[in-house]
Amino acid sequence: MLRDYSTISPSARALLLMKGVTDIPYAKEAAELMMRPEPYEPDYDNKDARLWARILHFEARYFSINEMLEDIDAHNILELSSGFSFRGLEMTTAKNHLHYIDTDLPGIIEAKKDIIEDLLDDVRKHSKLELMQLNVLDEEQFSKVIRHFEKGPVTIVNEGLLMYLEPEEKERLCEIIHHILRKCGGCWITGDIYFKKDLSKTLKRKDALGEFTATHRIDEKKFDDEQSARDFFDRMGFVIDKVNEIDYKELSAYPYFVENLTPEQVEEFRKIGKVRETWRLKAR
Template identity: 55%
Template sequence: MERNYNTISPSAMSLLLMKGMTPIPYARQAAELMSYPEQYIPDYDRKEFIFWARLAHFENRYASIDQLLEDIPAKNILELSSGFSFRGLDAVKKRDVYYIDTDLPDLISTKINFVTTLQQGDFETKGTLETLPLNALDEEQFTSIVNRFPPGELVIVNEGLLMYLGDEEKKKLLGIIHKVLKERGGYWITADIYLKGKLKIKLDDKLQQFFDQHRIEDNKFDSFEAAEAFFNEAGFVIDKVAEPDPTKTTALEYLLKTATPEQLAEGRKIGKISATWRLKVK
C-alpha cells in the first residue's frame, strides 16, 4: 500500500503556531493568517517545560541552517519539505537568489495563498521565488523541479524530513540528491541528524500518537558516527557542522523561567540531541 505522506502536514500547522512566538521571519504573520478569523494571541505565560524546550529547539534549528548558508555563494536554493517556513520569501527579499520552496501538494496549496498575502503592499524582491508541490521521493518530479533553476551550483535545504523516512526511504532520497549534486555541484544542508533515545521529556498524548504513527523515534540515527557512516555510504562527506548559539534563541528565556533545577540538570546530562550538517558529494 502506498504511504500517505500528507498525514505529516498537520504537524506543520501546529509548529507554525508555536513559531509565531519567535522572531523567525514571517512566522508571526503566517500564524495570524493560519488562525484567522480568530485572533492569534500567543501565550508567553505558559508554564509547560516541554513547550518551551521544543520551541527553543525549533528556533535554534532554523538558525542553524541560516548559519550554514551564510558562508557559501548560494544562488540556487531548493528547500524540501519546508512546511510553513518562509525562509525562501525572506531570502528573495534580501538578495538575488532563485529559491524554489517545496512540500506535499496539500500543504503547498495553502502555503501559496499565504505567500501571496505576505507579498501584498510594498513588498519588493531582489530574487525569484517559486512555491511548488513535490514528493521528495519522486525522482522524476524532483528532477523536473531541479531543471527549473538557472545554470550553476545548487544548494538543497531541509529541516524536518528525514525523521519521517525509514532507512530504505532515506537511501532513496540520498540517491536522488547525490545524483543531482553530482551533476550540478553544490551542497545539501540538513538539520535532521537526530539521535535515538535522547528525547527524555514526556510528550502529550496527541504528540506521542503522532510520533508513534510516523515511527519518528525509530527513524532517528543511533549516533552521530552512525549517521556520518550512513551518508558516507551514499557518497556524501560532511563539509561543515553548524554551531549556532542557543543563548540567542528568544524561547530560552521562557524555558529557564519554567524549568525546575532537576529538568535543567537532566537537559545538561542528555547533551546534544541533534545536529545540522552541510554535506557535499565525495
C-alpha cells in the same frame, strides 16, 4: 478576502503556532492568518519548560540552516519538504539575484501559496520565489524541479524530512541528491540529523505534535547516534563540509526556557545531551 485555513492538518497548525512566539521570520504573521477569525494570542506566560524546550528546538533548527547559508554564495536554493516555513519568502525579499524553489506535497503547497499571497506586501524585482509540488523520492519529478534553475551550483536544504523516512527511503533520497550535486555542484544543508534519545520523561507531550510523532514512528527512524549518521552519509558518498554550532542563548525562546526550568529538569536535560545537529554535506 479571508481565506479558510481550517483544513490544514492539526500537527502542521500546532508547529506553526509554536513557532509564532519566536523571532522566525513570518511565523507570527502566518500563525495569525491561520487562526482567523480568532485572534492569535501567544502565551509567553506559560510555565511549562518542556514546551519552551520544543519551541527552542524548532527555532534553533531554523536559524542553524540560515547560518549555514550565510557561509556560501548560494544563488539557486531548493528547499525540500518545507511545510509552513517561510525561508524562501524571507530570503528572496531580502536578497538580490536569488532563485529559491520551495517544495512540499500538493496539499501543503497549495495552502502555503495562499498564505504567502496574504503575507506578501512587496515586489521582489531581483529575486525569484517558486512554490512547487515535489515527492522527494521521485527522481524524475526532482530533476524537473532542478531544471527550473539557471546553470550553476545548487544548494539543497531541509529542516525535517529524514526522520519520516524508512532506511531504504533515506538511501533513495541520498542517491538522488548525490546525483544532482555531482552533476550541478553545490551542497546539501540538512537540519535533520536526529539521534535516538529517551525523551519519554523530559520532552514527551500529549498534543497534536506528540500524536503525529508517535503515529509516524519518528523516534524509531532517527539515527542511533552521531557515528552511525556519519557512517551512513559516508556510505552514501557524502563528506561533511561543516557542522553547525548555534548559540542557543541568542535565540528568542531561550530566556523563557531557562526561566521555567526546575532543578530536576536541569539535570534531566543535561543527561539527554544533543538530540540533533545541522550538517552541510558535499558529494564525494
